[in-house]
Amino acid sequence: MMGDVAEILVPSAEIQEKVREMGERITRDYAGERLLLVGVLRGAVVVMGDLMRNIDLPCEIDFMDISSYGSGTSSSGVVRILKDLEEDISGRHVLVVEDIIDTGLTLSYLLRSLRARKPASLEICALLSKPSRRRVELDVKYLGFEVPDEFVVGYGLDYAGAYRNLPDICVLKEEIFAGS
Ligand SMILES: O=P(O)(O)OC[C@H]1O[C@H](OP(=O)(O)OP(=O)(O)O)[C@H](O)[C@@H]1O
Ligand code: HPA
Numbered sequence: 235m236m237g238d239v240a241e242i243l244v245p246s247a248e249i250q251e252k253v254r255e256m257g258e259r260i261t262r263d264y265a266g267e268r269l270l271l272v273g274v275l276r277g278a279v280v281v282m283g284d285l286m287r288n289i290d291l292p293c294e295i296d297f298m299d300i301s302s303y304g305s306g307t308s309s310s311g312v313v314r315i316l317k318d319l320e321e322d323i324s325g326r327h328v329l330v331v332e333d334i335i336d337t338g339l340t341l342s343y344l345l346r347s348l349r350a351r352k353p354a355s356l357e358i359c360a361l362l363s364k365p366s367r368r369r370v371e372l373d374v375k376y377l378g379f380e381v382p383d384e385f386v387v388g389y390g391l392d393y394a395g396a397y398r399n400l401p402d403i404c405v406l407k408e409e410i411f412a413g414s
């Protein structure tokens with residue numbers, strides 16, 4: 235797989251350090267509360283797994299599957315709920331966990347849906363943000379790294395379903411996208 239990688243943008247060790255810092259901040263900010271982490275399938279599963287183990291509080295997890303990208307590299311702008319939460323979030327402190335915020339369309343749709351369910355609080359934790367691509371402004375309380383306008387893979391992020399299990403955040407070689 236590393237043979238398909240043109241460049242490592244964020245190496246695994248830096249990701250781990252950042253996730254640890256975010257976990258510590260979350261631990262401080264939510265002290266005394268019962269936190270519900272909501273991961274957005276499928277990209278967020280890797281950061282969710284690492285982040286939750288760096289939060290030293292009683293916390294629960296739930297997942298939503300929202301899809302807008304299909305198998306390409308650009309947003310269609312069409313967002314659908316493929317799987318909803320199992321939990322009733324009214325009165326709960328909810329922290330949405332994402333791998334990347336690109337246009338912001340996925341999260342803005344998701345937040346609208348979650349806000350309507352009257353949580354006690356609703357915040358965002360995203361490992362990556364691509365600010366140059368943003369079409370909807372979002373308030374991100376916990377952000378890992380800003381990345382340039384390049385399609386990135388690894389640490390949960392895929393290209394056509396693959397590369398999610400790379401430990402680093404990477405840019406693929408041009409030839410991988412050829413013909414797609
Ligand atoms: O800010 P946006 O432009 O909406 O893009 C960000 C979203 O796109 C990707 O998910 P995708 O819909 O590709 O599904 P996946 O998580 O299953 O890979 C990524 O994981 C974010 O959820
Ligand atoms: O750069 C990206 N990589 C993978 N999935 C994505 N979804 C939005 N942006 C990206």
Ligand SMILES: [Mg+2]
Binds near residue numbers: 274275276277278
């Ligand atoms: Mg996603």
